[in-house]
Amino acid sequence: MEIHGNPPAYGWNPAFFTELPTGTWSAYEGAGLSGAGGNAQVTDHPKTFVVVSSVRIGMEFKARYIVAYNGNYARWFSTEAHAQEVYRATLNTVEPRIVNSFH
Numbered sequence: 001m002e003i004h005g006n007p008p009a010y011g012w013n014p015a016f017f018t019e020l021p022t023g024t025w026s027a028y029e030g031a032g033l034s035g036a037g038g039n040a041q042v043t044d045h046p047k048t049f050v051v052v053s054s055v056r057i058g059m060e061f062k063a064r065y066i067v068a069y070n071g072n073y074a075r076w077f078s079t080e081a082h083a084q085e086v087y088r089a090t091l092n093t094v095e096p097r098i099v100n101s102f103h
Contacts, residue, residue, distance in 0.1 A: 001050040001061075010050050016064040019057045021050045 005011025008020045026046040052058045062076065069075045074084035 001058075003048045003050055012050065012061070013065075013068075016061045016068070017052075017057070018060050019053055021052050023051045024048045025051050 001010075001012060003010035003024055008014065009017065010021060010024065014020065026048045028043070028046050029041060031041060052061070065076060066073050072084070074087045077087040078084055
């Protein structure tokens with residue numbers, strides 16, 4: 001999760017955390033869906049992201065976030081409706097090869 005505020009929640013709703021973030025981490029982002037919706041890719045400096053203590057803490061946060069927005073998982077990508085449509089369409093192209101191999 002990209003930070004957009006001060007600790008301890010770094011701009012995210014602290015009610016969604018079961019455990020507050022442990023700090024931040026910065027890196028240059030990959031191309032992602034830049035140009036197809038969502039935030040424009042930043043290339044002139046690293047972006048700073050929230051660090052949580054485990055994958056479980058991050059996934060619990062995301063689950064609470066999705067529930068709070070009535071199941072709209074695409075809001076995680078962007079608050080703009082068009083960008084959400086692009087995100088949903090992109091996710092629909094992902095093939096779960098490992099899961100499909102169980103068939």
